[in-house]
Amino acid sequence: MARKKNEKSKSAKQPSLLNHIKREWRLYTFLIIPITYFIIFKYTPMAGNVIAFRKYRGGPNLFGTEWVGFSYFKMFFKDATFWRAFQNNITLSITYLLFRFPLTLLFALLLNELRGKRVKKFVQTVSYLPHFISMVILAGMIKEMVSLNGPINSLIASLGFEKIGFISQPQWFPILYIVSGIWQGLGWGTILYLAAMTGINTELYEAAKIDGANRFRLAWHVTIPGILPTIMTLLILDIGGLMGSNFEKILLLYNPLTYETADVISTYVYRMGITGGNFSYATAVGLFEGVIGLILVTTANQISKKTAKASLW
Amino acid sequence: MKESRAYRTFRIINSLIMAFVVICTLYPFLYLIAQSFSSEAAVYAGKVTIFPIEFTTKTYEIILSKPDFFRYYGNTILYSIVGTVISVAGTAILAYPLSKEKLRLNKFFTPFVLFTMYFGGGLIPNYILVAKTLHMRDTIWAVVIPGAISAYYVILMKTFFASLPGELEEAATVDGLTAYGIFAKITLPLSKPILATMVLFNMVGIWNNWFGPSLYLQSKEKWPVALYLRQIIDSAISTTEMGASSDIATQIAATVKSSAMVLTALPIICIYPFVQKYFVQGMMIGSVKG
Numbered sequence: 160m161a162r163k164k165n166e167k168s169k170s171a172k173q174p175s176l177l178n179h180i181k182r183e184w185r186l187y188t189f190l191i192i193p194i195t196y197f198i199i200f201k202y203t204p205m206a207g208n209v210i211a212f213r214k215y216r217g218g219p220n221l222f223g224t225e226w227v228g229f230s231y232f233k234m235f236f237k238d239a240t241f242w243r244a245f246q247n248n249i250t251l252s253i254t255y256l257l258f259r260f261p262l263t264l265l266f267a268l269l270l271n272e273l274r275g276k277r278v279k280k281f282v283q284t285v286s287y288l289p290h291f292i293s294m295v296i297l298a299g300m301i302k303e304m305v306s307l308n309g310p311i312n313s314l315i316a317s318l319g320f321e322k323i324g325f326i327s328q329p330q331w332f333p334i335l336y337i338v339s340g341i342w343q344g345l346g347w348g349t350i351l352y353l354a355a356m357t358g359i360n361t362e363l364y365e366a367a368k369i370d371g372a373n374r375f376r377l378a379w380h381v382t383i384p385g386i387l388p389t390i391m392t393l394l395i396l397d398i399g400g401l402m403g404s405n406f407e408k409i410l411l412l413y414n415p416l417t418y419e420t421a422d423v424i425s426t427y428v429y430r431m432g433i434t435g436g437n438f439s440y441a442t443a444v445g446l447f448e449g450v451i452g453l454i455l456v457t458t459a460n461q462i463s464k465k466t467a468k469a470s471l472w
Numbered sequence: 473m474k475e476s477r478a479y480r481t482f483r484i485i486n487s488l489i490m491a492f493v494v495i496c497t498l499y500p501f502l503y504l505i506a507q508s509f510s511s512e513a514a515v516y517a518g519k520v521t522i523f524p525i526e527f528t529t530k531t532y533e534i535i536l537s538k539p540d541f542f543r544y545y546g547n548t549i550l551y552s553i554v555g556t557v558i559s560v561a562g563t564a565i566l567a568y569p570l571s572k573e574k575l576r577l578n579k580f581f582t583p584f585v586l587f588t589m590y591f592g593g594g595l596i597p598n599y600i601l602v603a604k605t606l607h608m609r610d611t612i613w614a615v616v617i618p619g620a621i622s623a624y625y626v627i628l629m630k631t632f633f634a635s636l637p638g639e640l641e642e643a644a645t646v647d648g649l650t651a652y653g654i655f656a657k658i659t660l661p662l663s664k665p666i667l668a669t670m671v672l673f674n675m676v677g678i679w680n681n682w683f684g685p686s687l688y689l690q691s692k693e694k695w696p697v698a699l700y701l702r703q704i705i706d707s708a709i710s711t712t713e714m715g716a717s718s719d720i721a722t723q724i725a726a727t728v729k730s731s732a733m734v735l736t737a738l739p740i741i742c743i744y745p746f747v748q749k750y751f752v753q754g755m756m757i758g759s760v761k762g
Contacts, residue, residue: 190565190566204593206593219604286497288498292737310503374479375482449594
């Protein structure tokens with residue numbers, strides 16, 4: 160009965176918004192607490208970015224005291240440390256993406272080829288494990304693994320080379336960052352691909368087999384096109400996240416000796432703002448980072464919409 | 473068949489690759505465990521690989537004899553439980569109405585929530601809000617509230633809710649249940665996979681959270697174990713800070729660090745394989761629509 164009424168009103172005339180709310184008010188009450196939460200904890204800080212253009216003098220006033228225009232932006236644009244962080248940010252994120260993205264996809268495809276159910280499940284369980292480790296432990300593990308008495312240096316020494324101070328030499332930081340990132344995220348990254356693969360119609364495989372396709376052609380012509388929307392979605396998200404590099408990991412792993420290659424925008428914001436107390440200045444830098452991220456994700460989404468017909472919104 | 477030989481070769485290579493991945497993934501864990509049960513001398517000489525050398529449980533005894541450690545551990549458990557309840561409840565009551573296509577205001581609320589995935593307030597405004605405007609510094613609320621609901625989890629849950637058969641709800645409406653009754657008596661009981669997923673993700677997130685507490689918690693007695701661990705790893709524990717029992721300070725070595733890491737990671741590592749089935753299912757359903 161209720162359904163009929165709904166259909167009727169849809170085809171003829173929508174009920175007024177007020178009537179709609181009156182009828183569905185109970186469902187709308189679910190939203191009260193979470194939306195309030197979003198307003199306070201997500202949108203108020205966004206508005207708080209206004210202190211990038213105003214002077215913040217401490218205290219509870221999130222919005223600062225007087226307008227100063229773009230002076231904080233001018234300040235960091237002239238700051239060599241900022242540009243170093245900016246450059247590191249781009250280098251680290253892009254190299255990481257270039258390694259991680261194809262490796263994850265490849266690993267998902269290989270996992271999908273495993274026949275034994277138990278073997279597959281075992282490999283998956285093991286590969287997800289590092290995802291559940293905290294950054295504090297990850298950083299501790301990295302330090303243990305590459306310490307002067309650790310296994311990697313023992314191996315290097317047994318091969319007759321000089322031991323390497325990985326943690327204190329800037330040229331090693333990007334490698335530690337990328338390798339540890341892949342170690343931690345490779346298995347987890349495959350989960351959505353595998354989910355998408357199970358969604359592919361098996362008839363497509365049968366048809367391709369009848370047409371004489373071998374395993375590799377099946378992967379190339381059926382599996383990959385089948386998971387293309389997932390690939391594109393994850394790629395867009397990754398591109399959107401390019402600026403926000405793995406802040407916690409870097410903070411735990413870097414030290415003044417490796418700032419040269421390890422300092423990224425977010426760690427710079429942390430040092431300037433939280434440690435240094437230059438709140439307005441640090442906010443200006445952070446806002447710059449956030450806006451670039453937003454532009455990146457929007458652009459990637461538009462491109463993907465046009466070329467692959469997959470989009471986030 | 474012509475492909476069979478090439479395919480067999482591929483399968484052998486594939487198995488080798490998988491074995492390589494498994495070994496590389498497990499090695500750091502095994503090394504850490506072996507190290508934590510080895511004597512300091514053996515660790516220092518670089519003799520430990522995946523088996524303990526000169527087996528000892530000394531470092532565990534040192535850590536477990538510290539009442540501090542249990543306090544930090546207790547804090548972590550408290551934060552995880554309270555935080556998980558808040559997060560999962562918040563995510564569920566937000567995702568439920570958003571999953572209803574008939575709600576016209578969702579045209580506004582859904583983008584309102586999703587936008588926070590792509591743009592955030594940034595570190596400093598968040599810090600000022602939590603610490604200075606709301607005065608939540610040094611309270612449990614600073615640890616569990618600011619990150620309570622994530623837009624990404626809302627999407628996962630919303631997609632799951634939307635996948636549930638609508639007929640059940642219609643039948644319940646006919647039987648006189650209100651939206652509250654449907655949610656509590658029909659939707660939630662059918663949503664165990666996604667609820668288990670949300671509990672695991674949020675619990676792991678809070679259990680592992682280091683940065684939030686390090687920003688907001690000043691009194692050491694409120695620290696979660698992650699902060700304590702960080703301090704041990706940095707070997708930043710000075711003799712004075714450790715007070716009377718300075719013996720531990722002198723013994724802070726690689727072995728103590730690894731035992732502390734093992735103890736901290738243990739609960740999560742033990743729980744997650746059992747919940748794996750649910751979160752894989754939950755993520756799969758959540759990802760079908762994207």
